[in-house]
Amino acid sequence: MLLSLDIRDMLIIDRLELSFRPGLNVLTGETGAGKSILLDCLGFVLGWRGRADLVRPGAAQGEVVAEFALAAGHPARAILDESGIPCGDTLLLRRVNHAEGRKSAWINDRRASGDVLRAISDCLVELHGQHDDRGLLNTRGHRGLLDDFVGAGDALGATRDAWGALAQARKARAVAGERLAELAREEDFLRHAVGELDLLDPQPGEEDALDTRRRLLQQGERLRADLARAHGALSAEGAERLLVDATRWLEDASEGLDGQLDGALAALGRALDDVAEAARGIEDTLDALEAGPGELETVEERLFALRGLARKHGVLADDLGAFAEDLRSRLAALDGGTADMARLEAEAAQAVARYDHAARALTELRGAAAVRLDRAMAAELAPLRMERAVFATRVAPADPGPDGRDAVIFEIATNPGAPAGPLNRIASGGELSRFLLALKVCLAGGSAGGLTMIFDEIDRGVGGATADAVGRRLRALADAGQVLVVTHSPQVAALGAHHWRVEKHVADGQTRSRVVPLSAEDRVEEIARMLAGDSITDAARSAAQALLHPA
Numbered sequence: 001m002l003l004s005l006d007i008r009d010m011l012i013i014d015r016l017e018l019s020f021r022p023g024l025n026v027l028t029g030e031t032g033a034g035k036s037i038l039l040d041c042l043g044f045v046l047g048w049r050g051r052a053d054l055v056r057p058g059a060a061q062g063e064v065v066a067e068f069a070l071a072a073g074h075p076a077r078a079i080l081d082e083s084g085i086p087c088g089d090t091l092l093l094r095r096v097n098h099a100e101g102r103k104s105a106w107i108n109d110r111r112a113s114g115d116v117l118r119a120i121s122d123c124l125v126e127l128h129g130q131h132d133d134r135g136l137l138n139t140r141g142h143r144g145l146l147d148d149f150v151g152a153g154d155a156l157g158a159t160r161d162a163w164g165a166l167a168q169a170r171k172a173r174a175v176a177g178e179r180l181a182e183l184a185r186e187e188d189f190l191r192h193a194v195g196e197l198d199l200l201d202p203q204p205g206e207e208d209a210l211d212t213r214r215r216l217l218q219q220g221e222r223l224r225a226d227l228a229r230a231h232g233a234l235s236a237e238g239a240e241r242l243l244v245d246a247t248r249w250l251e252d253a254s255e256g257l258d259g260q261l262d263g264a265l266a267a268l269g270r271a272l273d274d275v276a277e278a279a280r281g282i283e284d285t286l287d288a289l290e291a292g293p294g295e296l297e298t299v300e301e302r303l304f305a306l307r308g309l310a311r312k313h314g315v316l317a318d319d320l321g322a323f324a325e326d327l328r329s330r331l332a333a334l335d336g337g338t339a340d341m342a343r344l345e346a347e348a349a350q351a352v353a354r355y356d357h358a359a360r361a362l363t364e365l366r367g368a369a370a371v372r373l374d375r376a377m378a379a380e381l382a383p384l385r386m387e388r389a390v391f392a393t394r395v396a397p398a399d400p401g402p403d404g405r406d407a408v409i410f411e412i413a414t415n416p417g418a419p420a421g422p423l424n425r426i427a428s429g430g431e432l433s434r435f436l437l438a439l440k441v442c443l444a445g446g447s448a449g450g451l452t453m454i455f456d457e458i459d460r461g462v463g464g465a466t467a468d469a470v471g472r473r474l475r476a477l478a479d480a481g482q483v484l485v486v487t488h489s490p491q492v493a494a495l496g497a498h499h500w501r502v503e504k505h506v507a508d509g510q511t512r513s514r515v516v517p518l519s520a521e522d523r524v525e526e527i528a529r530m531l532a533g534d535s536i537t538d539a540a541r542s543a544a545q546a547l548l549h550p551a
Contacts, residue, residue, distance in 0.1 A: 001482045002125070002452045003067040003090065007041045009059035010097070012504070012513045024478035026496030027486045027515070028526055033502045034513030035486045039127070039456055042066065045095045046125060047105065047117035054097050061098045067091070068124055068452075076123040085110045091124075093117070126453045128436050136410070136436050136443075139422060143366075143408035146393060149443050150369035155362045156403065162355040163402040169351040173344040180337040183330055190331045193313070197324035202306055207317040210303040216288065217296040227282050234279045243272050355400070362404040366395050370408075373442060380438035383469040385462070386431065389414050391439075410439065433458040434470065441473045452482045459489040467491035490530040494547035499523050523548060 007016040012034060029035050044054060045064035055062040068091045070076060080087045085107050094106040095117070105112045107120065128136065136145070147156055183190070216223070232238055247268045254261040310317040333340075370393035377391035390413040398407035411420040414431060437458055459470045471492035477483050478497070487493055499518045504511060518526055524544045525536065532540035 001069045002042075002484070003069055004065075005038070005042060005045075005067075006063075006065040007038075008063045009056040010041050010044070010054050010062040010064060011037050011056060012511050013037060013041070014056060014512055016513075016515060018500070018515055020482065020484070021498050022478075022482050023497035024475050024495060025482065025484045026493045026499045027484065027502055028488070028493050028499070028530060029502035030504075031488075033504045035502045036456070037513060038502065038515070039454065039486065042125070042454075043127070044097065045093050046121035047095070047114050048121065048127075052101065055099045059099065061096050063094065063096045066093045068093070074123065076120050079116065079119050079123065080107070083107075083112070083116050085112070085116075091120075093120075124452060126451045128440060128453065128455050128458060136439055139409050142393075142410050143403065143406065145443050146366055146369055146373065146395075146408050147403075149373055150365055152362065152365055152369070155358070155365050159355070159358040159362050159404050160402045162351070162358040163400075166348070166351040166355045169344070169348040173341070173348045176337070176341055176344050180334070180341060183334040183337065187331075187334060190327055190334065194324065194327050194331055196309065197320065197327065200305060200309060200320075202309070202317065202320040202324070204318055204321055207303065207306050210299055210306070214296065214299050214303060217299060223285075227285055230282055234275050234282070240272065240275050240279070243268055243275065247272070359400065359404045363395070363406050366404075366406055366408065369393075370395050376442040377438055380441055380473070381434070383466075384434040384438060384473075385466040385469075386414075386434055386438075388416060389431070389435075390416065390420065391435070392420055394420075433460055434462065434466075437470060437473055441477060444477055452484065453477060455483065455485045455487075457486055457488065459485075459487050459492050463489065463491070468495075471495035488530065490527045490544065490547060493523075493527055493530060494544070499526070501526050520548075 001022060002020045004020065005016075005018045007013050009015075018038075027035055027038065040051060040054065041064045045066045068076075070087065070089060070091050076091065077087060080091075087108060092106075092108050094109075096104045098104075103114075105114065105117050107117065147153075234240060247265065250261050250265055250268065254265065306317045306320065310320055313320070313323055315323050373393050374391055381387060381389055381391065392411045392413070394409045394411055396407045396409070398405055409422065411422060412435060413420040437455070440453070455474060458474075459467055462470060467489040468491040471489070472495060474483055474485055474492060475495045475497075485492060485496070493499065499522075501516045501518055501522070502513065503516060504513050506512070516522075524541055527544035527547055528536045528540035531543050
């Protein structure tokens with residue numbers, strides 16, 4: 001609900017503060033007094049597109065501040081949370097228009113973009129009038145309005161879920177199909193490469209082992225001769241024999257030396273152990289150097305085969321095993337691809353069936369809702385002196401999507417037998433206003449739905465009982481929320497719960513607009529003026545009293 005509007009230096013308004021209330025708020029005044037300026041300023045702070053020259057001549061900038069009450073669970077709160085803007089029970093919008101054209105906006109004292117401002121404003125205010133292209137005249141929103149009218153939330157949710165599942169199934173099928181086609185294109189390569197790799201059967205670390213063995217085999221003769229001489233120098237005929245002799249001689253000598261040779265004997269013992277260990281190591285190496293016939297050729301062939309296959313596939317020799325495993329998995333995917341595609345096709349078909357079922361149920365619900373809405377519109381149009389007009393909700397096939405496969409368009413024929421067409425192309429100004437009001441009453445079900453609804457001269461071109469019917473429907477809409485109406489109709493003004501008069505005055509050569517809240521006595525005078533014009537008579541006052549306080 002709109003709580004207040006503070007305007008500074010905008011057009012012919014230098015300073016204006018307004019406080020609004022629940023129910024039907026009425027703004028009246030002579031033509032040109034500035035009623036439309038108020039709506040321009042409200043639209044400006046809400047981020048709507050409008051006239052560019054809003055700053056009052058001579059002022060550096062103009063500013064509009066609007067305060068709204070937000071109930072718990074109001075849809076604007078989700079937008080604020082997503083934008084990181086804190087919010088309590090009230091929402092403060094502030095927008096500044098600089099004289100050079102630059103605009104700045106704040107939401108609860110946080111800088112905000114125009115996109116965020118407009119997204120929030122869509123949750124706060126609806127504007128209805130003869131040039132209403134944001135609301136009921138926008139055919140792109142008719143399907144959503146019909147869904148709200150019938151309460152299609154569950155059916156719409158089921159359709160959206162089915163559409164999401166269908167999209168996922170189709171994507172999985174497409175991805176698998178592309179993968180299978182790619183594998184099919186390289187099938188010959190895969191089978192040949194896997195055959196080569198399986199035949200070779202490369203092992204991790206095999207290249208290093210083969211390379212080391214090859215070098216040993218290549219140097220075998222020279223190495224064996226050196227190793228044999230080293231082994232002879234350490235064996236029983238060499239160093240080992242000398243160490244044994246030295247140990248025996250020291251043991252004999254140590255008997256008369258009271259342990260003075262114990263350290264030397266221990267060292268010789270360790271030396272004997274080390275020499276024996278070295279000899280064993282040399283023997284093992286000599287055994288390893290013993291090559292069978294053709295072993296070098298065999299090792300080289302295996303090594304060269306590994307390296308050649310690695311070069312062929314652009315991988316390291318040690319990675320051939322993992323590469324082979326990857327090729328085997330791709331080949332297995334190809335071999336099993338037909339069965340997998342059959343499964344995905346079945347899942348996609350099931351998803352199509354589920355979507356068809358949900359979309360069909362939604363279409364049937366919309367069809368039934370269209371009949372109900374047309375019937376409700378017929379009942380609403382009769383009191384508005386449009387009993388000969390025909391309103392039709394057309395539900396036509398459309399491309400499938402998350403919201404079903406229906407297009408919904410509100411059409412009218414102003415006279416029986418006349419061709420039906422979109423609201424804004426068929427109806428005249430006065431007829432269009434009454435159509436919009438009747439449609440809003442039917443769609444809202446007597447509830448403002450958490451929005452402040454603004455009707456800009458929606459009663460233009462009607463009077464008498466028709467204007468009274470318009471006013472009563474506006475009041476019915478306002479019973480559960482807040483409605484602002486700019487009107488020239490005394491019948492409508494008399495039904496308002498709160499009444500302001502917009503007036504223009506000239507001071508010091510400057511034209512200014514102001515808004516005056518009206519007391520009960522002031523309302524009588526204002527409605528009498530609306531009935532009689534400039535010369536207010538007692539008869540006009542009596543008529544105004546009768547409108548305000550009908551018997």
